[in-house]
Amino acid sequence: MTPNLALIGIQTSAKRGFRLWFPLFLLWIPVLLLAPLLFLALLIVCLGKRVNPWRAIAVCWAIVCSLPGTGIQVQTPKALIQVRVL
Amino acid sequence: MNENRRQILEMLATEKITAEEAERLLVALEDAPSTANEGGEAEKPKHCAKYLRVLVEANKNGSPATVNVRVPMQLLRAGVRLASLIPRQAHEKLDEAFSKHGVPLTVSQIKPENLEELIEHLDDFSVDIDAAPEGDQQAKVRVFCE
Numbered sequence A: 001m002t003p004n005l006a007l008i009g010i011q012t013s014a015k016r017g018f019r020l021w022f023p024l025f026l027l028w029i030p031v032l033l034l035a036p037l038l039f040l041a042l043l044i045v046c047l048g049k050r051v052n053p054w055r056a057i058a059v060c061w062a063i064v065c066s067l068p069g070t071g072i073q074v075q076t077p078k079a080l081i082q083v084r085v086l
Numbered sequence B: 001m002n003e004n005r006r007q008i009l010e011m012l013a014t015e016k017i018t019a020e021e022a023e024r025l026l027v028a029l030e031d032a033p034s035t036a037n038e039g040g041e042a043e044k045p046k047h048c049a050k051y052l053r054v055l056v057e058a059n060k061n062g063s064p065a066t067v068n069v070r071v072p073m074q075l076l077r078a079g080v081r082l083a084s085l086i087p088r089q090a091h092e093k094l095d096e097a098f099s100k101h102g103v104p105l106t107v108s109q110i111k112p113e114n115l116e117e118l119i120e121h122l123d124d125f126s127v128d129i130d131a132a133p134e135g136d137q138q139a140k141v142r143v144f145c146e
Helices: A024-033 A035-049 A053-065 B003-013 B019-031 B073-085 B088-100 B112-120
Strands: A005-012 A017-023 A071-075 A079-085 B051-060 B063-072 B126-134 B137-145
Touching (some): A005 A024, A017 A024, A035 A053, B003 B019
Antiparallel strands (some): A005 A017, A071 A079, B051 B063
16 A cells, blocks of 8 residues: 655644645656656666666565555654654 | 363263362363364464564653654565665675674575564564663663564
């Protein structure tokens, strides 16, 4: 399952902060539009490094699809920063 | 009603045992852990770890800081496959760099099936590191699966 949303939250010690929701699924639109160029660039790089381009695409796709559920939280006395991929 | 209980009640009904003995057997049956499958009961499914958690609690000069990282196991599986993309000519250089830093790791031997076997045994995996305080600095690191 591809990641759909990214949550970024920042809160300072003064109880001020913000929370942003990024609709990651909207990124598929430019990716699909640039897909031929991206594929060509990937093909050239993979052939230059002697790497199977199809395996590279499969690995990258697997990494992208396994991102949902990832979370990072850093808390200090001055700030709280949260990043979550849903 | 499981098989053992039925047998005890049948023996009581046929007067092979007394009521007192039947009661003792039933109590002993309740206390004993069940080890065999009975009546088609399904085994408890093995819990598979889904996330790798890393918790770091540090205290420097009186300022506490915590880092909480949660990584899906699927991401680890996909990350292992990255090793297959590394060109062969780079394997030797990577192995040399790892050994120089004291990490006895051979990149070419990292395979997805090895990671699967490791993940299967990660249910009870837990690492707790409590660094000895040095002056005003103290740190705790906890790594576990959930």
